[in-house]
Amino acid sequence: MNYKALVEEKIEEIRETVGDGIALNALSGGVDSSVVTVLGHRALGDRLRTVFVDNALMREGEPQRVVGIFADMGIPVERIDARAAFLDALTGLTDPEDKRNAVTDTFYRKVFGDLVQTGGTKYLLHGTILTDIEETVAGIKRQHNILAQMGIDPEKEYGYHVLEPLATLRKDGVREVARVLGLPGELTERIPFPGPALATRIVGEVTPERLDTVRAATSIVEEELGASGAFQYMAVLLTDKATGIRDGKREFGQIVVVRCIDSVDARTATAVELPWDVLHRICQRVTAIEGVNRCLYDLTPKPPATVEYV
C-alpha cells in the first residue's frame, strides 16, 4: 500500500468533511489516537481542538508525558480532568461489559457531550482501527470507540459526527502511517494500550486503591519489558487472593498476572518466551508491591484468550 498517498487522501477527506467547522479529538497517547491527532492537525490546524482526558485509569505520569511530546511537535493539547466522573461511573461494577460500557458512556456522553456543547464542535475525529470493528461485529468484545457499527447514531445520541480515518487499517498499517507522518519513535513504536486503559487490567471492581496497585505493577512490567521487542505487555490485577507468608506470618494476598505477547496485528497472538531472569526479576518487584504476594505469567495464545482480561 502507498501510505504517503493514503495520508494525503485522509487529510483531504477530513478537510472536506469538516469544512470550516471545528473538530475535536481525544488523544490517549496510543499510536492510533496520536496518528489521528497529527492527521487532524495537518488538515485543520487551529480548528482541531485536541484534548487529553484524564480518566483516572492512566499509567504513571501518562498525562504529563503525552501532553509534553505533542507540545514538542507544536501541537497544543488540553488536559481535561475527568477522574471523578469515571471513578463514579465504575463504582460497584464487576462485569467486563458493564465496565467497558461505563467508560464508553462517560467518555462519549458526559465528557464529550460537555465539550461539544460548550465548544461549538460538531465533528469528532477518532482512532478506530479495522481490528476493533471486526471484533465488535463478531461479538468478541465491545470496543470503547465503536458506535456506528453497534447501531448507535452518534449525532442523535451524543450530538456529533464521528470521523474514523484509520478504519481501513490494522495496527501494522497505522504504524506505517505514523512513520510517514514523522511521529517520534516514542509514539510510533509504542505498545498498544486500550482505550479503557487500566480498567481493562483489573478483573472485578475498579477502585482507586486497586488502580494504584495495577498502576505500580504496570510501571514495573513496562520498565522490565521495554527492551523486549514484544508487541504488547501488561500487568493485570485479579480479584482472587492466595495464601502466602510475609515476615514469617500468614498473609492473604493479591495476584498480579503478567502478559507479554508477540503479534502482527492483534488478531492472533502468542505468549513471548521471555528470559527466566527477567521473569524472576519482574516477580520479585511485583510481589514487593503492598498486598501482592503472587505473580503469574500468562501462557495463553489468542485465541482462545483475548489480549486483555476484561
Next chain:
Amino acid sequence: MNYKALVEEKIEEIRETVGDGIALNALSGGVDSSVVTVLGHRALGDRLRTVFVDNALMREGEPQRVVGIFADMGIPVERIDARAAFLDALTGLTDPEDKRNAVTDTFYRKVFGDLVQTGGTKYLLHGTILTDIEETVAGIKRQHNILAQMGIDPEKEYGYHVLEPLATLRKDGVREVARVLGLPGELTERIPFPGPALATRIVGEVTPERLDTVRAATSIVEEELGASGAFQYMAVLLTDKATGIRDGKREFGQIVVVRCIDSVDARTATAVELPWDVLHRICQRVTAIEGVNRCLYDLTPKPPATVEYV
C-alpha cells in the same frame, strides 16, 4: 542421621504405645501417610486397620491406584466412601480457613469418629511432619493434621489418641525413611500432595463441577511434568474469569494456574524454569478443558507465596 535406627525406634514406640490395642490409620497415598502405614503395619500387623478415605477431592483414579499398590505389598487397605459428607461440608464455603476446617472436621470428627466408635479403636497413627507443625505454630497455615499443636485434645474432642511418628522429620527425612522401609519408587518419589487434596487447588467454592475441572487439569500437569524432576507440581482453578474467543465468538472463561516448584523440604521453594515447549503444550491441553480459556504459570517463590493457594 541413622534412618535405620530411627525406623526401629519408631516401630518400637508404636508397639509400646498401642500395646495389644487396635490402631487405625488413614492412607492418602502421599509419602507421609504411606510411610506411616508401613511403619504401623510392621509394628502391629493385623492390629493396624488402614483406611483410604475417598473424600471426593482425589485425583483421577487415585483410590484404585493407592489401594492396589498396598495390596501388592500385602497390606490390606479398606476404602471408605465419604464423598457426600465432604462435599456437603464444603458447600458454600469460600474462605481458605473455613474450607480447611471443614475438611479437617469432616475427616476427624465425622469419618474417624464413626470408625473409632464402630471399630473399638483408640489409637490413630498420623503422618504429621515437622514442617506442618512449624507452619501451624507460626500461624502461616492451619494444616489439616495438626491437633495437639492447635490446643485441641484429640481424645477429648474426637475420642482417640494421635501418634505422629514422623513429627521430627521434614519431607527429605521422610523420603529417607521410605527408602529404608523399601517402599516402591512410585510412592517414595511421589510429589507431595496435601491432605485436603484438590480442595486446596480450588480458589473459592468447591463444587463437583469445579472439582472435575481441576481434576482434569491436574492429570494434564502431572502427565506433562512427571519426568521434570521437580519437587512438586499442580494445577489450581481460580474463581476469576477472563474474556476469550472460541470458534470466533466471545467466551468468558475460567483460569487455571500451573505451579511447579523446586524445594528441599517445602520450607522455601522456587519456580522451576520449565522448557517453553512443555509450558506451551500444557497450556494448549489445559485450555481444551471445557470452560477454561487461560493458563498461567506461577513465578512466585516461597516466601512470599506458599506452595498451595488455599
